[in-house]
Amino acid sequence: MDFLITFLNGLSLGGIYAMIALGYTMVYGIAKMLNFAHGDIIMVGGYTILVFLWINPIVAIIASVIFCMLMGIVIEKVAYKPLRGASPLAVLITAIGVSYLLQSIAQMAFGSAPKFVVIADLGTLKIGEIAIGYSTIITLACSAVIMVGLNLFVKFSKTGRAMIAVSEDKGAAQLMGINVNNIIMITFAIGSALAALASLFFLLKAPTMTPTFGALPGIKAFTAAVIGGIGSIPGAMVGGLLLGVIECFAQAVPAIAPYTDAIEFSILIIILLVKPTGLLGKKRREKV
Amino acid sequence: MSKDNKFMGFLKSFKWKKYINYIIIGGATIVLAILAATGVISDRSDRVLLEKIAISMILATSLSLVVGFLGELSLGHAGFMCVGAYLGGKIAALLAAPLGSGMLTLVISLVVGGLAAGLCGFIIGLPALRLKGDYLAITTLAFGEIVRTIFQNTSAESFGGAMGLPTPIFSDRKYFFVICFVMVLITLFVIQNLIRSKHGRAITAIRDNEIAAKATGINVTKYKLVGFIVAAVFAGFAGVLFSFTASSVQSSSFDYNYSIEMLVIVVLGGMGNINGSLIAAALITFLNTKLQTSLEGDMAVLKDLVYALVLIVIVVYSNSPKLKSFRDKYNLHNLFAKLSKNKHESDDTKRWDVVPTKIKMDALLSTDVVVNDPKPDKPDKAPKDSKEDK
Numbered sequence: 001m002d003f004l005i006t007f008l009n010g011l012s013l014g015g016i017y018a019m020i021a022l023g024y025t026m027v028y029g030i031a032k033m034l035n036f037a038h039g040d041i042i043m044v045g046g047y048t049i050l051v052f053l054w055i056n057p058i059v060a061i062i063a064s065v066i067f068c069m070l071m072g073i074v075i076e077k078v079a080y081k082p083l084r085g086a087s088p089l090a091v092l093i094t095a096i097g098v099s100y101l102l103q104s105i106a107q108m109a110f111g112s113a114p115k116f117v118v119i120a121d122l123g124t125l126k127i128g129e130i131a132i133g134y135s136t137i138i139t140l141a142c143s144a145v146i147m148v149g150l151n152l153f154v155k156f157s158k159t160g161r162a163m164i165a166v167s168e169d170k171g172a173a174q175l176m177g178i179n180v181n182n183i184i185m186i187t188f189a190i191g192s193a194l195a196a197l198a199s200l201f202f203l204l205k206a207p208t209m210t211p212t213f214g215a216l217p218g219i220k221a222f223t224a225a226v227i228g229g230i231g232s233i234p235g236a237m238v239g240g241l242l243l244g245v246i247e248c249f250a251q252a253v254p255a256i257a258p259y260t261d262a263i264e265f266s267i268l269i270i271i272l273l274v275k276p277t278g279l280l281g282k283k284r285r286e287k288v
Numbered sequence: 289m290s291k292d293n294k295f296m297g298f299l300k301s302f303k304w305k306k307y308i309n310y311i312i313i314g315g316a317t318i319v320l321a322i323l324a325a326t327g328v329i330s331d332r333s334d335r336v337l338l339e340k341i342a343i344s345m346i347l348a349t350s351l352s353l354v355v356g357f358l359g360e361l362s363l364g365h366a367g368f369m370c371v372g373a374y375l376g377g378k379i380a381a382l383l384a385a386p387l388g389s390g391m392l393t394l395v396i397s398l399v400v401g402g403l404a405a406g407l408c409g410f411i412i413g414l415p416a417l418r419l420k421g422d423y424l425a426i427t428t429l430a431f432g433e434i435v436r437t438i439f440q441n442t443s444a445e446s447f448g449g450a451m452g453l454p455t456p457i458f459s460d461r462k463y464f465f466v467i468c469f470v471m472v473l474i475t476l477f478v479i480q481n482l483i484r485s486k487h488g489r490a491i492t493a494i495r496d497n498e499i500a501a502k503a504t505g506i507n508v509t510k511y512k513l514v515g516f517i518v519a520a521v522f523a524g525f526a527g528v529l530f531s532f533t534a535s536s537v538q539s540s541s542f543d544y545n546y547s548i549e550m551l552v553i554v555v556l557g558g559m560g561n562i563n564g565s566l567i568a569a570a571l572i573t574f575l576n577t578k579l580q581t582s583l584e585g586d587m588a589v590l591k592d593l594v595y596a597l598v599l600i601v602i603v604v605y606s607n608s609p610k611l612k613s614f615r616d617k618y619n620l621h622n623l624f625a626k627l628s629k630n631k632h633e634s635d636d637t638k639r640w641d642v643v644p645t646k647i648k649m650d651a652l653l654s655t656d657v658v659v660n661d662p663k664p665d666k667p668d669k670a671p672k673d674s675k676e677d678k
Contacts, residue, residue, distance in 0.1 A: 028422075034422055034425070079600055079604065082604050082608040082610060082611075083603075083604060083607055083608055083609075084609075085609045086607040086608060086609060087607065088421070088422075089355075089361065089555060089559070090555070090603050090606075090607035092361075093551070093552060093555050093599065093603050094599075094600055094603045094604060096548055096551075096552065096599070097596050097597075097599035097600040097603065098596070098600065099596075100592055100595060100596035100599070101593065101596035101597065101600065103592065104589050104590075104592035104593040104596060105593065107589045107592070108589045108590075108593065112589075215545075219429070219433075219544070222426060223426065223430065226422075226423060226426045230422065230423075258437070258440070258441040259437055259438070259441060261433055261434075261437045262433070262434045262437035262438055265430035265431070265433050265434045265437075266430075266434060268426065268427070268430050269415060269427055269430055269431070269434075272415060272418075272419055272423055272426075272427055273415055273418065276418045276419050276420075276423060277423065278423075
């Protein structure tokens, strides 16, 4: 029974990682940049929920999603857009700068002490011996819906197909009449919205928020995206779920629990050694 | 008379530009040593600041080799430092009883820490042969975090675990920063000479175009590993020095944020420019430490805010393709040229600190390349340079 509970917990954690990883992977696929500030969008979402929680939890959640979308768009316009065409390393450093900026603004506004953000006490579901938090179930259900929805959106909607086109060949997409700038903006908005939702599910699991909250989930989700093959949407989902399950099982065994992070990162290295572009990543031919 | 002429001849032929960084750092070291001996620098905080600056100079120079010259993004440099700090610190603590806590112990712990870090560099260099760009970046980041987690969970007797490893004692603690600066000189000497050698040219060739480098017969495997190992060894040295200076060796001080800080220094200093890295290391460490001690409480956040804003503005300003014409018009180089009226044509091939920049593959293929010419030629500048090449 313990096995099943751990597995379900792992899947729900993996669902959250997958949501964040989707943000990384979509931005990477379309803008060809590592958005190091993506993890901090989670933190922004968490604090936005805290600010609007006095009205109504639902309002807070919607406000957080909208605010994060706007945040993502503003960051893209101000920090990344001027650097389009510059070296990837310059963009990376700017992203790191944005990450520091968000963290320090949050610290100025809310202080460095952890804040408690209790959205709702959902209780636990008991079926015989199995006791699962409702938060876990909601997270699982929501992340499943989001993933399926996103896949359908990308595959069948006009915007989604434009996104695929831009990720494959920016120049050709532009020739086909796709507004590349708009597509990049939409990608950032979707990624940031997913990060806001991720912060909601994190808060349902453990209701504390600090200015550096986003750093570790951000890195983990980035790892998940790379395991799945960065740039690939199904890859991010697979990588996220895999990482979440591994993390929960490692933490369930007391002897190896302190080494959880090390185990996750070792699995990343091993997978990359066997498949250098991740599980579902495309191999790129290099042309001379 | 003849002796005098010889000396003048030597002075004339001496390539000041080539050795200016040794002269400045060496001079600074001597001045600082004298100041320490006469008791001007006796404040503990000043010494700690100088030690910090020296350590980040070593780290920046070694990271510059991987990022700026080998062209591989490494986010795990703190991991090598962590290995050096823990192993070097432990060895120094073990040797303190039989050998005392003087130079000999320090040298042995430096060797052990450096070798251990070099071994890690070899291990992390292996995936680097298969992985590219961002995949390699996340692998190095993962490596750094793995190393850190492992040391964090060691038992209290072995490496201190969560409590941290107690700092080894050094008998002449007062002069430790002088040793740190001597290490900077050694690092600079080795890495700069490596880059200026045939092997360094091979390393930069791999950066510019791996396939072309392979086609010209460069052993890519070997040089990538050499780059990673040398950088790791010096990061290990920095770690050992760090273990002597910090109040205790904590695994949390080697998290990926520290690696990123080093990367920021290298990028701000200018990719593939060691002197730039050195200056950036000194400046940023100085500002960071000074601001950290002078600002307290909520003001400390202000420092991070300013740091972040400055970082974004500098990178956007100096890299944005749209601002290129503006940059070309108003930059320091032009300003100095105007001030010192003798207009030197900027000649990249004569500047040793800047290794020839990226060659455009198409341009290279469409022109005849002299096979034995060690200098990669630059077709777009060729007519201007040709009269100066001797």
